[in-house]
Amino acid sequence: VRVRYAETDRAGVGYHANTFVWFECARTELLRSLGAPYRRLEEEGWLLTVTEAAARFLRSVRYDDRLVIDCAIVEAAGARLRIEYEVRVEGELCTTGSTELACLDAASGRPRRLPPPLVAAIGRGGGRAEEEER
Amino acid sequence: VRVRYAETDRAGVGYHANTFVWFECARTELLRSLGAPYRRLEEEGWLLTVTEAAARFLRSVRYDDRLVIDCAIVEAAGARLRIEYEVRVEGELCTTGSTELACLDAASGRPRRLPPPLVAAIGRGGGRAEEEER
Amino acid sequence: VRVRYAETDRAGVGYHANTFVWFECARTELLRSLGAPYRRLEEEGWLLTVTEAAARFLRSVRYDDRLVIDCAIVEAAGARLRIEYEVRVEGELCTTGSTELACLDAASGRPRRLPPPLVAAIGRGGGRAEEEER
């Protein structure tokens, strides 16, 4: 993802809260690459809700920087998923972070086992992706 | 509304697209002051969708500036509403703008007459509000 | 650009103010394609400030939709630039809009003639671009 002008702040750098939006972009592409695009999961009645999010900001990112985000599913059990992220600009590590997601049934709002295509993909050793947009 | 750090960009000023979010804040308070809070309208099956939006940026606004937004319903007919906005900082006019809203039935997505409390309030000469948050 | 989950609202569609951020993405790529990336323009002391912005929303866009944005410089005179935009999803026109930009000297904040590479590109019949990200 390219850092948008809208995403900078008056300190001239990418505003930190946007990092969690970039994590979402990476997560979306990760699910897509595993054959389980999130839009389809939702249409089929699953919701993945962020229950925890954390990030460490090592270096700031700048306007128009091209972010390369590596992300990997590091834990998947029952109705929970833990994903870790690393954001780099030209090879330099800028941010690390993680999110915990709870899988819910969209209709009832109750916890629900992870979708089978996701479980299968993780079993095949998937769940690791590198997003490199444009 | 106070301009948030998140809402500035690296030119040091409020990022222009956020203006339309501030317009929304003013519109929300306008509806509330007319006795028709938008959350309740939605619960009762109305949707107000923005069909047009425009703004002229006369002066930039800065971090932590306290925006005073005047807004007024200038037209209301059938299923349409036109609202105009003026944003000031310490009395100085910074931005003018307008939005057109279409009133829809939430279930069918079809145009629907404006909600009666809104029509009544407009008839009483309401539809003019000044938002001055905090 | 893909519509991000962060960019949707509770009506389930892309929140209208984000349209102006997507316009910015398109504008950025337009300038890049003309050999005048905006980051470099800023480094060289130019600022392009949005003075007017307008959009008409014909159809809503949805989460994960892939937006194709056509944009073109339709006027360029002195220190002013007018750009028009069309946003499509799978060939269907969803949004039209325009922005007026003023070219400023970053140091003085005064109007300044458009950067020569931009003027040259426009003269060559450039200034028309289609952004199709990912």
Place this chain on the structure above:
Amino acid sequence: VRVRYAETDRAGVGYHANTFVWFECARTELLRSLGAPYRRLEEEGWLLTVTEAAARFLRSVRYDDRLVIDCAIVEAAGARLRIEYEVRVEGELCTTGSTELACLDAASGRPRRLPPPLVAAIGRGGGRAEEEER
């Protein structure tokens, strides 16, 4: 802070990344209440940069909910500050979180001791604030 329509997502709830923007709103008011408004700190050459951010989402927040955010400086040493947050809606705890901030010299980008008014206020047992906007 009222949850804005712009801040919801298509799951109908406040989008999680905005939580860090609301933390910023609370932090800003905390600094203001300590006699050290952040805008003035920046004008005087200090920068407070977020180096770590984390949140746990216990309950989702909804459109137009009125968030009451308690925040407190729990550590302040040298050039570092740790702030903790609790977000409630009508008394119910929705989110907890924390941010680590590094104090920098705006000109050099080097670590710099915390601004004296802040240190003094913390010494007086300040550094605890409840933000209740509107």
